[in-house]
Amino acid sequence: MAIAGPAPGEQDQREFSLMSVEKGEAASESLLAMGSGWINLTMTLAKDTSDHLWATSAAAATLASSRSAAQWFERQADLLQLAAGFPGNPLQLADLATNLMQQILAPIHGRAMANAKRLRAS
Numbered sequence: 001m002a003i004a005g006p007a008p009g010e011q012d013q014r015e016f017s018l019m020s021v022e023k024g025e026a027a028s029e030s031l032l033a034m035g036s037g038w039i040n041l042t043m044t045l046a047k048d049t050s051d052h053l054w055a056t057s058a059a060a061a062t063l064a065s066s067r068s069a070a071q072w073f074e075r076q077a078d079l080l081q082l083a084a085g086f087p088g089n090p091l092q093l094a095d096l097a098t099n100l101m102q103q104i105l106a107p108i109h110g111r112a113m114a115n116a117k118r119l120r121a122s
Helices: 010-064 069-084 090-121
Strands: none
Touching: 010 069, 010 090
């Protein structure tokens, strides 16, 4: 745009028009990726949290039914290990959020890279 100056030629105008269409398409695809990504993320978190809740409940019941101190310590260690794997763990949430952002930005990045390649070729 800067090189085209205040009075762009016909080829520049076609390129600007194409870039506008590409930006609109990329934005639409990005919004679609964001919507489906949020749905997938919440479904994954809900399922993982539910599975974790059931596993933790079973481990707590097993701990409560211990018949010796050694068994109790062993089962307590199992329960603590389970608790450390909670789906709401900040590292797991950060990983899910990073993956979602990559999905959201992929259409925009793809169009920008294709545009840059096309402009270099012309």
